[in-house]
Amino acid sequence: MLGLLVQAGYGVDADEEQADYVIVNTCSFIEAAREESVQTLVDLADADKKIIITGCMAQHFQTELLEELPEAVAVVGTGDYHKIVEVVRRAEQGDRVVEVSPEPTYIADETVPRYRTTTEGVAYLRVAEGCNYRCAFCIIPHLRGNQRSRSIESIVTEARQLADQGVQEIILISQITTNYGVDLYGEPRLAELLHALGQVNIPWIRMHYAYPTGLAPKVIEAIQTTPNVLPYLDLPLQHSHPDVLRAMNRPWQGRVNDEIIENLKTALPEAVLRTTLIVGFPGETNAHFEHLLNFVKRHKFDHLGVFTYSPEEGTPAYDLPNPVPEAVKQARRDALMQVQQPISLGQNQKSIGQVVSVLIEQENPQTGQLIGRSARFAPEVDGLVYVQGQARLGSMVPVQITGADVYDLYGHAIV
Numbered sequence: 001m002l003g004l005l006v007q008a009g010y011g012v013d014a015d016e017e018q019a020d021y022v023i024v025n026t027c028s029f030i031e032a033a034r035e036e037s038v039q040t041l042v043d044l045a046d047a048d049k050k051i052i053i054t055g056c057m058a059q060h061f062q063t064e065l066l067e068e069l070p071e072a073v074a075v076v077g078t079g080d081y082h083k084i085v086e087v088v089r090r091a092e093q094g095d096r097v098v099e100v101s102p103e104p105t106y107i108a109d110e111t112v113p114r115y116r117t118t119t120e121g122v123a124y125l126r127v128a129e130g131c132n133y134r135c136a137f138c139i140i141p142h143l144r145g146n147q148r149s150r151s152i153e154s155i156v157t158e159a160r161q162l163a164d165q166g167v168q169e170i171i172l173i174s175q176i177t178t179n180y181g182v183d184l185y186g187e188p189r190l191a192e193l194l195h196a197l198g199q200v201n202i203p204w205i206r207m208h209y210a211y212p213t214g215l216a217p218k219v220i221e222a223i224q225t226t227p228n229v230l231p232y233l234d235l236p237l238q239h240s241h242p243d244v245l246r247a248m249n250r251p252w253q254g255r256v257n258d259e260i261i262e263n264l265k266t267a268l269p270e271a272v273l274r275t276t277l278i279v280g281f282p283g284e285t286n287a288h289f290e291h292l293l294n295f296v297k298r299h300k301f302d303h304l305g306v307f308t309y310s311p312e313e314g315t316p317a318y319d320l321p322n323p324v325p326e327a328v329k330q331a332r333r334d335a336l337m338q339v340q341q342p343i344s345l346g347q348n349q350k351s352i353g354q355v356v357s358v359l360i361e362q363e364n365p366q367t368g369q370l371i372g373r374s375a376r377f378a379p380e381v382d383g384l385v386y387v388q389g390q391a392r393l394g395s396m397v398p399v400q401i402t403g404a405d406v407y408d409l410y411g412h413a414i415v
C-alpha cells in the first residue's frame with residue numbers, strides 16, 4: 001500500500017502527527033490482537049484523525065467499524081489493498097469507502113512497488129496467501145481465503161530486486177510455506193523455489209511456517225544444499241497429543257510429530273527449531289497437557305511461543321464443550337514457558353565462543369550500543385544480539401559471542 005501511494009505521489013510518514021490520513025492495518029486473529037487494533041483505532045479517533053482501516057478486522061467487521069467509528073473514512077479488505085490509491089482519492093472527495101471483496105483472491109506480485117527505508121536489511125516476501133486447511137480454532141481461511149501461490153519466476157524476480165536494493169535477509173511468508181505451489185502447480189514446489197532462490201545474491205533466506213508433514217525429503221535436501229537458505233524451521237505444531245490435535249482438526253499430525261522432529265534433527269543437525277503451541281483448547285485435560293509438557297522437555301526447541309486458546313466466533317471450535325477456565329489456561333502457559341526457559345538458555349549458550357554473522361538493525365541513541373540478529377533469531381518473535389563495536393545499520397558483520405541469556409546473545413564486532 002505504501003509503495004502504491006508513493007508511486008502515485010503521496011507522501012508517507014511513520015508519524016501520524018504528520019499525516020492527513022492514517023492507515024491502520026489491523027489484525028483479527030485472536031481476541032488480544034483485536035483489542036490492540038481497536039485501542040489503536042480509538043486513540044487515533046480521539047486525536048481526530050481520518051482513519052483508513054485495512055487488514056483482517058476490516059475484512060471481518062466492515063459495517064460495524066464504519067458505524068462505530070465516525071472517524072473511519074474507509075474500510076479495505078484483505079484482498080483489496082491494491083486499491084488503496086483509489087480509496088484515498090475517493091475519501092479525499094468526501095466518500096466513505098468500503099472496498100471489501102467477500103472472497104479475497106488477490107495476491108501482490110513483483111510488479112507492485114514497495115516502499116522501503118534504506119537501512120532496513122530485512123524484507124518479507126510473500127510466496128502465497130490464504131489457506132486450504134480448516135483448523136478448528138482458526139479464522140484465517142475465512143479472512144484470507146484459500147491458498148493462492150505466486151509463480152517461482154515472480155518470487156525470484158522480486159528477490160533479485162530486493163538484492164539489488166541491498167537487502168541481506170529475505171523472509172518467505174505464507175500461511176503454510178511447505179504447501180507453496182499446490183494450487184498453482186498441482187503439487188508442492190517449495191524445494192524448487194528454494195533452489196531457485198539459491199541463485200539470488202541474498203545471504204539469508206528464512207522460511208516461516210513449515211508444516212512438519214510438508215518437510216518432504218526433497219525440501220530437506222534443498223535446505224541442506226542451498227547455502228543461503230537458513231536451517232531455521234518454524235513449525236507451528238499447536239499441540240502434541242493426538243486427541244487434542246484431532247479436536248483441532250489436525251489429525252494427521254499426532255502420529256508423526258516425534259518421528260519428524262527426530263528425522264529433522266538428524267538431517268539438519270545445525271537446524272534452529274521454533275514452534276508455537278496452544279494451551280487450553282476445549283477438552284484439554286491435565287493428561288493432555290502433561291503430554292505436551294513432556295514433548296517440550298523432550299525435543300528442546302530453540303524457541304517456543306505459547307498462546308492460550310482464544311475462542312473465535314465463526315470457527316468450528318467456538319461451540320465446543322468443556323472449555324478450559326482462563327486461570328488454568330494461564331497456568332499451563334506459564335508452566336510451559338518455565339520448562340522452556342532453561343532449554344532456551346542452554347541452546348543460546350552453545351553460541352558462546354563462536355563467531356557468527358549479525359545483521360545490524362538498531363543503534364541505541366543514548367549508548368551507541370548496536371543491536372541485531374544472528375541467523376538463529378527471526379525478527380519480532382525471537383531474541384536479539386547486543387553488539388559492542390562499530391557497524392552500519394543494515395549491514396552484516398562478524399560478531400564474537402561472549403554471553404547469552406534466555407532470550408538474547410551478547411558479543412563484540414570483529415573488524
Ligand code: SF4
Binds near residue numbers: 132134140141
Ligand atoms: S492454523 Fe494455519 S493451517 Fe490451520 S487453518 Fe489456520 S492458517 Fe490454515
